[in-house]
Structures are given as C-alpha cells and as structure tokens.
Amino acid sequence: MAILEAARDLLAEGGVDALSMRMVADRVGLSATAIYHHFEGKQDLVKRVVEMGYQRFEEYGCEAMKRYPRGSIELLLALGEGYVRFAFENQSYFRVLFNIQRDPRDVEELPSGGGYHVLRQCVVEAMESGAIRKADPDLVAHYLWTSVHGLVTLMLACNIQKCDCAAEAPLGSPVELFRAFTTFLIDGLRTRPSESRKTQRNRSEKLK
C-alpha cells in the first residue's frame, strides 16, 4: 500500500517527527484526512510501519542462521553482528523499532518477539552442543540481547559512527566494536577448555 511506503520512507528519512499525516498524504497524492479511512491515526500508521520492519529485521537473523552451524558460538555471534548491522544500515528504522516509549499503552508485545525465540533456540542448541556453559537459556538469551542492544543504542544515542577506544588500533565501525566485545562475551559464556567435566557440572550447580 502506497501510504505505508510513503510513511516508511519519511520515517527512514527523518524519524518519527518527520512523519506527518499531511506529508504522507502529499506523497501519495491524497488529502491528509483520507488516511484516516485506512489507519486509525498516526500512532496506528507508525505501528504498521514498524510491523513491516520486523520482516526486514528478521532477514538479518535468517542470513546468519544459514551461514553458521547450529549450536555453534559462531552462530550466536553472527546473530549479534546481524543485529548491529541491521541497526546501522537501517538507523531511522531501528530508532522507531526500539525507540524508548513513554506511553505504556503502545507496548502490547515485545519488539522482535519472533526474533527472540530464534535467539533463544540458538542458545539452547549451543548449550546442548557444549559450546557455551549451561544456564537458564532465557537468562543467557536476554544477556546476549541486552549486550548487543546496549552497544547499538548507546552508539546511536551518541551518534557515534566509530569508537576510538584503542589508540593503537582504532575501531572503525560499530560492527568492529562488537567484534572487539566478543572476546568478553565468549570468555563469559564458552566452556573453558581447561575445566574438566566435573568442575563444569559443579559450577553449573553453584550458579543456581
């Protein structure tokens, strides 16, 4: 539908403030009020655009799923990298998808609800394969999600396109920064080679 596409473009161009009913109407050659025959209001229109965005969002995850074996750490990292890439290749979109909402009424469900279950499944499989240590999969999935989400939102909030952390080796893109972070993520998650099976089991029980 033309209205949705125009709204999506405006959203991508200038964020939610740049999307006005009158502007959308101009782009599709209608009067502003005509849109109200198809959408309940601006809020509804934005919501529909966001729903469109979920598809595009999930493509990044699916792409990662195809490239790496199930149950591997590489797959988990690829999911995270896909998250970062999606966010920065569709910045305005992401801003809308995960904008900090004031209004509790808007939030009937989690953003990327479908995407979460994919992540969770990958976590479960990585635990079963022994790639990462065993723990509550929801907890680990949330941990992974929030970790990468923080990287993205903080860099978006600060309009950072690059991070000059290490003077000796400046990190160019958000993706590179994420890759630098994976060291910490992995060392916190993967089964330690030096550990015996017994200590691993002991440690899992201790964590409860």
Place this chain on the structure above:
Amino acid sequence: MAILEAARDLLAEGGVDALSMRMVADRVGLSATAIYHHFEGKQDLVKRVVEMGYQRFEEYGCEAMKRYPRGSIELLLALGEGYVRFAFENQSYFRVLFNIQRDPRDVEELPSGGGYHVLRQCVVEAMESGAIRKADPDLVAHYLWTSVHGLVTLMLACNIQKCDCAAEAPLGSPVELFRAFTTFLIDGLRTRPSESRKTQRNRSEKLK
C-alpha cells in the same frame, strides 16, 4: 530557576512530548513567549534540564564509589547497579538523557561524559589490582557501559518492569536481572580462577 523546575517536572511526568512551552509557562505563571527571554527555544530548554540531570545521575555513581574499595570488582558492579537504579527510579529523566536522537546537531558531546571517565578510572584500577584481566581500559569501559545500558534501554523500551526469565526463579526488578547478569560479566572479565586462589574463594562467596 522556576522555569527549569517546571520543565523538569513535566519531563519527568510525561516525557519530552508532555513538555510544551505553554504548559511550562502556565506552571510558572507566565506567558509562553516570556520563556524565550531566558531560553532560546524548546530544544535549549530541554538541554538545560538534561544538564541538570547529569548531576543527579552522577550521585548514583558517587554513592557506589563510597561503598566499595577502589580497584574491586564489587565497585564496578555497584556502578552498573547504580546505572540501573538511576534509570528506573528516574525513568522519564533517563529517557530524555539517553533518548535516541535523530538530530546529529544535538550531539555535541557524549551523555554522561563525566561519568564515563569515572567508570574508566575504576576499570584501570581494577586491572591494576588484578581484579579483572588486563586489556584496553576504554574497550572494557565501553563494554561494561553498553552491557548495562542495553539492559536498561531494552527494558524501558518494552516497558518491562520485571523479567520472567527463569520460571523456577522469576527475576523481579531490573536490578535483580542485572545481578543475574553479573555472573556472565564477571566470568568474562575477572582474572581466571587458575591464576589466583584468593579470587576464586571470593567468587564462591559472592555467588552465595
């Protein structure tokens, strides 16, 4: 100044959309245009309120600094927990502080620029004390910051006040969720158990 206080209250009550020049003016008993003699516009007014917020924000960090010894992992975790507590005890404030900005013009400096240097210093000291393994302190500081920032922004975005991750032990507050995450954070950051017997004992106690 009364205008700033009224603006701060409106911001806290309903976010940036609930702050209108006319509303602020009403609260302080002026006409809307009078505000323009003290502030350049709404954007400027919001910016000043945000600057006020930095103070409050830093209080949480300072409080943590007082309670834990320098160079300890506990201090790093306390800083993170302060971040979470600040965010959820001042939700509307935090939303403004770290709102995902569309406009690159607004971003002259990092939010909480001062707070970052405190965090970085704590990271450096934790490395020197051997509490965490040695790496680029900026990288680690960014890692810690983004990790906790992601937790906060994601829960705020989804209006989650609690997380039912583990069915057997649902995590009530964001702070509790953060504490559950610290296991992963620590195991990725601290000096490995094989390197020091003392830290290992500490960890066992900490996990309860």
Place this chain on the structure above:
DNA sequence: GCTGTTAAGCTAACGCCGTTAACTTAACGG
C-alpha cells in the same frame, strides 16, 4: 433499473503546538 450500503475521497474546522513580531513596563546608570 432503482436503491441502500459501503468504501474512499474531499473541505472546513478545532484546538493544540513552537515560534516571531511588536509593544509595554520597570529598573537603573550617566
């Protein structure tokens, strides 16, 4: 073929909003 219904468009208008322009008023220094 007429008619009732429905979808989809329109214009006009309401009440907000941020902001500007032009004017008034009070305080104060020379």
Place this chain on the structure above:
DNA sequence: CCGTTAAGTTAACGGCGTTAGCTTAACAGC
C-alpha cells in the same frame, strides 16, 4: 531626565493530529 536593557505582554503565523460532515463511485439485492 533620558537611554538602555531586561522581562513581561498580546497577536499572529504556519504546522500539527484529528473530527465532522459532505460527495462520489462501486456493488448487491430487489
């Protein structure tokens, strides 16, 4: 006493989301 400046005012402009009320075309049923 006058000029300047700070701080207030009202009126107005253009834009916004949204509602009300009207028109028009398409289509189903008699």
